[in-house]
Every structure is written in structure tokens, then in C-alpha cells.
Amino acid sequence: GAGVSQSPRYKVAKRGQDVALRCDPISGHVSLFWYQQALGQGPEFLTYFQNEAQLDKSGLPSDRFFAERPEGSVSTLKIQRTQQEDSAVYLCASSLTGISGNTIYFGEGSWLTVV
Amino acid sequence: QKEVEQNSGPLSVPEGAIASLNCTYSDRGSQSFFWYRQYSGKSPELIMFIYSNGDKEDGRFTAQLNKASQYVSLLIRDSQPSDSATYLCAVKDDYKLSFGAGTTVTVRA
Numbered sequence: 001g002a003g004v005s006q007s008p009r010y011k012v013a014k015r016g017q018d019v020a021l022r023c024d025p026i027s028g029h030v031s032l033f034w035y036q037q038a039l040g041q042g043p044e045f046l047t048y049f050q051n052e053a054q055l056d057k058s059g060l061p062s063d064r065f066f067a068e069r070p071e072g073s074v075s076t077l078k079i080q081r082t083q084q085e086d087s088a089v090y091l092c093a094s095s096l097t098g099i100s101g102n103t104i105y106f107g108e109g110s111w112l113t114v115v
Numbered sequence: 116q117k118e119v120e121q122n123s124g125p126l127s128v129p130e131g132a133i134a135s136l137n138c139t140y141s142d143r144g145s146q147s148f149f150w151y152r153q154y155s156g157k158s159p160e161l162i163m164f165i166y167s168n169g170d171k172e173d174g175r176f177t178a179q180l181n182k183a184s185q186y187v188s189l190l191i192r193d194s195q196p197s198d199s200a201t202y203l204c205a206v207k208d209d210y211k212l213s214f215g216a217g218t219t220v221t222v223r224a
Contacts, residue, residue, distance in 0.1 A: 004158075031210060033210075033212075035212075040217075042119075042205075042214030042216045043203075044214070045212065045213065048211065050210075056210075091158060103161055104212060106158040106160075107158055108157065109158055
């Protein structure tokens with residue numbers, strides 16, 4: 001596609017429910033990132049994939065968060081047993097490669113509200 | 116995680132004026148600096164990047180970098196109502212972007 005596509009755009013989950021957020025990066029982009037953006041804050045890094053390999057998951061806030069990119073294209077961020085503090089916008093981004101000089105393009109985000 | 120600090124604003128400027136946004140960062144070894152614009156409810160959109168000390172101009176936008184002072188700024192000349200948005204400063208380390216909290220700019224018609 002022309003840009004990074006994310007679904008669902010909006011999700012309301014009851015506390016304790018599991019959610020799965022999907023990201024379809026720009027075709028051919030090797031690098032894929034997930035960021036979490038709380039209201040009034042800048043995006044915070046969650047995890048980084050290069051192709052199918054998850055090279056950095058240091059930003060995942062707890063073991064309830066899990067991300068995968070099994071075929072090196074589409075990625076899924078899964079949050080188990082959601083808590084109210086998980087309410088945020090989850091931004092997916094991709095770039096041609098991960099090195100400096102390559103522009104990182106963001107998707108529109110998945111807005112998660114946990115009630 | 117690298118620390119990036121911005122004044123949260125809001126910064127209100129009249130139409131046609133210059134909006135000046137500031138950002139400081141903690142890691143002296145940082146090499147790549149970015150300004151993103153984010154409209155309410157939308158994704159961040161890259162507007163400028165700068166790697167070298169000095170000024171870089173692109174249309175009405177000028178980014179300024181001073182590595183010795185660990186300071187990067189963005190000037191928006193001839194501000195337009197369409198420039199009303201949150202501006203995010205980001206520092207890149209290899210592959211990872213670290214963002215400030217953003218400065219909200221409102222341009223008054």
C-alpha cells in the first residue's frame with residue numbers, strides 16, 4: 001500500500017480482555033517499529049523488527065505485551081489481560097532500513113481504550 | 116532511553132509571525148535529529164531532519180543544531196493557521212527514535 005496501515009483504528013476493551021493490533025508496513029520496508037503514545041506525550045519506543053527478527057523489545061512495558069512479525073511483513077502487537085494504564089495510541093512505523101538517514105513513516109495508529 | 120526535552124507550550128503566535136520551538140537532548144553522542152508535526156488525532160509526519168551543526172532551511176521551516184549545547188530548534192516563518200499542531204522533536208540512535216513530549220503551537224488568524 002501507499003502508507004503504513006493499522007487496524008483496528010479504534011478499540012475499546014474491557015479490563016482483562018486480550019487485544020491484537022495489526023500493522024501492515026510500506027511494501028519493501030525492512031524495519032518495523034511499534035510505539036506507544038499516551039495522551040499529551042510523545043511516542044515511546046516499544047519494539048523493533050528487522051524483517052522477521054525482533055532485534056529490540058526493550059520498550060515493552062510488561063510481559064503482557066508481545067509482538068511478532070512472522071513473515072517479515074505484517075506485524076501484530078498483542079496485549080494480554082489489558083489494564084487501564086494500557087489505554088493509549090499504538091503507532092506502527094516502518095522504514096526501508098533501520099540505519100540513520102532512512103525516513104521512518106508512521107501509521108495513523110490504533111487507539112486503545114481500556115474500560 | 117535518551118532524554119529529549121521540549122517546552123510543552125502551548126505556544127500561541129499571530130498569523131504571519133515566526134514560531135520558535137526549542138529542544139534539548141541528554142546524549143552528547145547523538146547524531147541525527149528530527150522534527151515531526153502531529154495534527155490532533157493523526158500520525159506524526161516528518162517535516163525536517165538535521166545532522167550537522169548550523170542551520171538547515173526548507174521552505175518556511177528552518178532547523179538549527181548546536182551539538183556543543185545539545186540543542187536543536189525549529190523556526191516556522193510566516194506562520195499559517197494550518198501550522199497549528201503539536202511539534203515533536205526526536206533524536207535517533209541507530210534505528211530508534213526518542214521523542215520529546217511535543218510543543219503545541221496555535222496560530223491565531
